[in-house]
Amino acid sequence: MLLVAGGACGRARSEWATPSLPPPAEAVTFNRDVAPIVHRNCAPCHRPGEAGPFSLLTYADVRKRADQIARVTARRYMPPWPPEPGYGEFVGERRLGADQIALLQRWVREGAPEGPPVEAPAPPRFTEGWQLGPPDLVVEMGETYTVPAEGGDVFRNFVLPVPGKGTRYVRALELRPGDKKVVHHANVLVDTTGSARRRDARDPGVGFAGMDVELESDRFEPDSHFLFWKPGTAAVTEPPGMAWRLDEGTDLVLNMHLQPTGKPEPIRPTVGLYFTAEAPTKFPMLLQLEHDGAIDIPPGESHFVVVDHYDLPVDVEVLGVYPHAHYVGRDVQGSATLPDGTKKWLIWIRDWDFAWQAVYRFAHPVFLPRGSRLEMRITYDNSAGNVRNPNDPPRRVVAGNRSTDEMGHLWIQVLPRQRDDRWVLQEAYMRRRLEKYPGDFVAHANLGAALEQRGRGEEAIAEYRQALRARPGSAAVLNNLGAALQASGRLDEAIGRYREATRAQPDYLNARHNLGGALVQKGAFAEALPYLREAVRARPDDATDRNNLGGALLATGRVDEAMRELRRAVEIDPDSLNAHYNLGRALAARGLRREAVEQMEQALRIAPADPDARQALAELKAGRAEN
Amino acid sequence: MTGAIPGRSLPEIMHSSWAAALALVSALDLAGHPVDPLPRPGARPAVLVFVRTDCPIANRYAPELRRLRDRFARKGVAFWLVYPDPSETPAAIRRHQRDFGLGFHALRDPQHELVKATQATVTPETAVFVASAAGPRMVYRGRIDDRYVDFGRSRPVPTSRDLREVLQALAAGSTLTPRTTPAVGCFIAPLE
Numbered sequence: 001m002l003l004v005a006g007g008a009c010g011r012a013r014s015e016w017a018t019p020s021l022p023p024p025a026e027a028v029t030f031n032r033d034v035a036p037i038v039h040r041n042c043a044p045c046h047r048p049g050e051a052g053p054f055s056l057l058t059y060a061d062v063r064k065r066a067d068q069i070a071r072v073t074a075r076r077y078m079p080p081w082p083p084e085p086g087y088g089e090f091v092g093e094r095r096l097g098a099d100q101i102a103l104l105q106r107w108v109r110e111g112a113p114e115g116p117p118v119e120a121p122a123p124p125r126f127t128e129g130w131q132l133g134p135p136d137l138v139v140e141m142g143e144t145y146t147v148p149a150e151g152g153d154v155f156r157n158f159v160l161p162v163p164g165k166g167t168r169y170v171r172a173l174e175l176r177p178g179d180k181k182v183v184h185h186a187n188v189l190v191d192t193t194g195s196a197r198r199r200d201a202r203d204p205g206v207g208f209a210g211m212d213v214e215l216e217s218d219r220f221e222p223d224s225h226f227l228f229w230k231p232g233t234a235a236v237t238e239p240p241g242m243a244w245r246l247d248e249g250t251d252l253v254l255n256m257h258l259q260p261t262g263k264p265e266p267i268r269p270t271v272g273l274y275f276t277a278e279a280p281t282k283f284p285m286l287l288q289l290e291h292d293g294a295i296d297i298p299p300g301e302s303h304f305v306v307v308d309h310y311d312l313p314v315d316v317e318v319l320g321v322y323p324h325a326h327y328v329g330r331d332v333q334g335s336a337t338l339p340d341g342t343k344k345w346l347i348w349i350r351d352w353d354f355a356w357q358a359v360y361r362f363a364h365p366v367f368l369p370r371g372s373r374l375e376m377r378i379t380y381d382n383s384a385g386n387v388r389n390p391n392d393p394p395r396r397v398v399a400g401n402r403s404t405d406e407m408g409h410l411w412i413q414v415l416p417r418q419r420d421d422r423w424v425l426q427e428a429y430m431r432r433r434l435e436k437y438p439g440d441f442v443a444h445a446n447l448g449a450a451l452e453q454r455g456r457g458e459e460a461i462a463e464y465r466q467a468l469r470a471r472p473g474s475a476a477v478l479n480n481l482g483a484a485l486q487a488s489g490r491l492d493e494a495i496g497r498y499r500e501a502t503r504a505q506p507d508y509l510n511a512r513h514n515l516g517g518a519l520v521q522k523g524a525f526a527e528a529l530p531y532l533r534e535a536v537r538a539r540p541d542d543a544t545d546r547n548n549l550g551g552a553l554l555a556t557g558r559v560d561e562a563m564r565e566l567r568r569a570v571e572i573d574p575d576s577l578n579a580h581y582n583l584g585r586a587l588a589a590r591g592l593r594r595e596a597v598e599q600m601e602q603a604l605r606i607a608p609a610d611p612d613a614r615q616a617l618a619e620l621k622a623g624r625a626e627n
Numbered sequence: 628m629t630g631a632i633p634g635r636s637l638p639e640i641m642h643s644s645w646a647a648a649l650a651l652v653s654a655l656d657l658a659g660h661p662v663d664p665l666p667r668p669g670a671r672p673a674v675l676v677f678v679r680t681d682c683p684i685a686n687r688y689a690p691e692l693r694r695l696r697d698r699f700a701r702k703g704v705a706f707w708l709v710y711p712d713p714s715e716t717p718a719a720i721r722r723h724q725r726d727f728g729l730g731f732h733a734l735r736d737p738q739h740e741l742v743k744a745t746q747a748t749v750t751p752e753t754a755v756f757v758a759s760a761a762g763p764r765m766v767y768r769g770r771i772d773d774r775y776v777d778f779g780r781s782r783p784v785p786t787s788r789d790l791r792e793v794l795q796a797l798a799a800g801s802t803l804t805p806r807t808t809p810a811v812g813c814f815i816a817p818l819e
Contacts, residue, residue, distance in 0.1 A: 080779075
């Protein structure tokens with residue numbers, strides 16, 4: 001699976017409720033009327049150490065900025081909350097009502113009086129430091145990156161290896177980005193394959209450039225979670241049952257939007273991780289609506305529309321959305337059409353501003369029945385009239401990763417009823433992708449994996465072969481094809497594909513391990529041994545790898561070594577039929593019959609009908625009887 | 628600086644916003660001494676740049692301001708940073724200048740004398756004065772360039788570098804027709 005990751009000005013609308021101002025005779029005061037609005041809506045960012053350039057806490061702070069506050073709130077530039085009201089209800093909505101805006105205007109017009117001290121509200125209280133308390137693990141960037149004093153905005157990606165052993169489950173991630181006046185927003189991506197690390201190594205300096213990052217991934221988790229930071233948003237704790245898996249050796253990738261401030265700004269972001277012992281029970285999935293291939297906007301075109309859709313093959317709840325476009329994007333719409341034809345809005349941003357992009361989480365999950373059509377519609381303005389147009393004069397704009405290119409994505413986080421429904425979603429997702437991009441490597445490769453998961457091995461094999469036509473040397477697909485062939489009993493062909501995969505990418509461990517396993521299955525134990533030993537070195541706590549190695553050692557007459565590996569295998573996984581069986585055979589070969597019988601009995605406890613174990617046990621008992 | 632400055636006449640001030648104030652007594656350098664930055668007859672042109680220590684838009688212009696000064700100070704233009712907020716202390720201003728590499732002459736304008744003389748409304752906003760027999764004459768007031776169009780709406784690069792053009796014209800010895808441009812930034816709060 002390939003995942004692409006990647007803040008807007010509201011516009012006043014006329015449908016606001018009639019303002020309910022204090023009666024004209026009564027003065028509007030800071031203490032009674034204005035402070036509650038400012039403390040709730042402005043102070044979370046406008047306070048020391050936060051992203052706002054100045055504090056808005058005291059009467060003096062606010063009095064000094066009164067005219068500006070009146071202006072920016074009337075224009076809905078502040079507080080920044082781009083989605084249209086009434087087109088999706090989101091957590092943490094920070095949007096002033098028309099009555100509040102009118103009240104601020106009137107307060108300023110009337111001279112911004114403080115009011116009687118007795119009415120002064122308590123100053124707002126905020127949690128200092130980690131918002132969720134001390135993290136279980138703090139991961140810091142190894143080096144400091146310095147944002148230059150000036151120039152365009154900087155889009156930089158930093159790789160943070162996560163230390164520690166074993167698999168952990170993360171219930172919350174909190175990012176402390178460094179100076180919040182510099183960091184405009186950040187996405188955190190989870191890289192399980194080292195692909196970002198390899199990319200980083202090719203780019204000089206700290207981190208690597210790029211507005212959007214593409215990572216290789218071979219699983220849904222944990223990519224199915226939005227890990228996003230922007231100023232003023234509360235750190236998110238995942239809902240109960242939705243922790244995400246963090247495997248050993250995983251890297252976190254910070255995809256950051258940084259703004260020069262006028263002086264060089266060193267930053268060194270820190271990530272706090274909060275673990276839970278509870279493995280997840282709910283498994284969401286991210287769907288991306290996009291049609292970047294259709295983005296080809298002539299210079300001067302002020303109304304270029306890109307659409308995409310996806311038909312849901314199963315019931316889902318929509319948990320959140322993350323729209324993403326660059327500087328030419330103007331209007332972003334996301335909606336769903338239900339099977340009965342009703343239209344349900346997910347989000348509408350009428351005045352798209354890249355700088356204020358954000359993840360929006362629904363206040364209440366939006367249920368969409370099977371057969372609903374998810375829809376995206378993004379309008380672009382590539383005319384000179386769009387002041388944010390990165391090209392002067394405007395030029396042809398196509399899809400790409402630079403700020404002068406465009407994108408148009410609507411990420412949608414859905415929660416299906418069952419974990420395995422994700423493969424159904426994935427199959428439909430990739431088939432839709434093939435409609436947009438015939439012959440596409442990613443789509444064929446992912447479709448193959450989805451079909452394999454759904455038990456449709458022959459179809460999967462066909463998709464993998466299609467993927468290889470698009471990208472003949474893909475080690476990952478060669479490896480997957482090998483596994484699908486092996487599962488369908490075509491062992492020699494499988495071994496051939498594994499060999500090709502290891503030639504294409506000699507350090508590709510999965511392919512090497514699979515080759516070892518396939519050689520064992522073929523009975524080529526001696527040839528398999530080096531691959532199996534490698535596998536055990538790479539994953540010392542994997543019972544399957546240990547068992548494979550032990551079995552091959554046994555078959556090549558290295559009984560003592562085999563016994564060590566197999567004892568370790570049953571220790572790691574006391575429920576491994578094969579490990580008990582193999583250990584039993586090893587013990588028998590050493591003449592340790594009583595222990596051998598115990599192991600065969602263990603094997604039969606796990607699989608009472610296993611013919612090999614039954615026969616072996618019978619032989620062992622017969623042997624003892626003979627003695 | 629003491630006493631009346633020759634060459635300035637009251638009627639000029641009263642009839643034209645382009646003229647500067649009478650003898651300035653309330654703009655202060657960081658040591659607290661009154662300073663009049665406006666050019667007397669025969670003196671070189673002066674650029675006033677209104678700033679705040681905490682205005683993000685003004686701060687983002689620090690590198691451009693440095694470039695303009697490096698280029699035009701040699702050609703005889705005096706550059707002044709003007710901090711109009713009375714609550715910004717000399718220590719905070721020195722720190723700001725150090726952080727942003729703005730080693731210019733800095734003035735505080737606690738009585739808003741310069742604000743009134745120029746009718747500047749935001750930071751960053753600039754005013755360019757030339758000397759004349761009738762007193763200092765303001766030939767430009769407004770933005771540094773048009774990168775910022777409004778709050779939250781900025782161009783990736785400016786299309787009109789207004790201050791630079793004015794200074795180039797001055798350096799070339801051209802006679803300038805006074806003009807203004809709208810500046811975008813942090814409002815200069817009126818005095819209590």
